[in-house]
Amino acid sequence: MAQRGEAVFSLLLLAAAIFLSAEAYGIDGIGNWDSAGSIPLISTAAMVLTAGFVAVRSLVGQRTGDAGGLKTSGEPDSATDSGTGASAYGADTSAPLLSIDLIGVLMLLFAYVVAIGYTGFYPASLVFVAATIWFLQRGRPVQATAIALLCVVAIYAAFETFFQVRLP
Structure with a gap:
């Protein structure tokens, strides 16, 4: 199951990415690729895409109790983990948020x-x-x-x- 607050946080990230994308568009619009706003517009578009992907995965994971195919903390996988909090990528997901x-x-x-x-x-x-x-x-x-x-x-x-x- 997705961790508490994950969906809200991912939606806030998506909203921030959309806001920054609108700000980047305001620099110079969609003009030439060599205009002042092209790099900020491209990078914020990437932010919107990735934040949207994360938001959808976290929302689907909360609804289905799945993390979009990723194992989350508290779900031991007998092949890789015995309930220690290590994720599928080897990171300790049970570590405190503020280190x-x-x-x-x-x-x-x-x-x-x-x-x-x-x-x-x-x-x-x-x-x-x-x-x-x-x-x-x-x-x-x-x-x-x-x-x-x-x-x-x-x-x-x-x-x-x-x-x-x-x-x-």
Whole structure:
């Protein structure tokens, strides 16, 4: 059976995707493929399709007691699981919704958004990516900083040279 709130959450995601798609259409409409709104329109169309697919599967799963062919937590499968909460994909679906990792990354994200206004995009992004990798790997600060530096240099190269867009 689908988990409580799954259908409501998937319908909220679908509504958000439709709203974002309408906003993307408002940028430049459906003009040329090289117009300013083409990439946002394509990506939000993909969001609407996938969110719609997830919503239909969760609604059908709630009605029939099935998860659309996927095994959910609480339904042991003797071939792969003995009631431990491991899903068909190997993930533990009985884990708490808010983990320490999620809370930590959300706090780093909040600090990142605040820092962009004070330091600018590139320094804030460097610190955010390095801190997030360091936090999630539980160490290795040199490796985290090196990866963050490569990411920021790649973003700089892509936007400043290829797209010729100056980021704040």
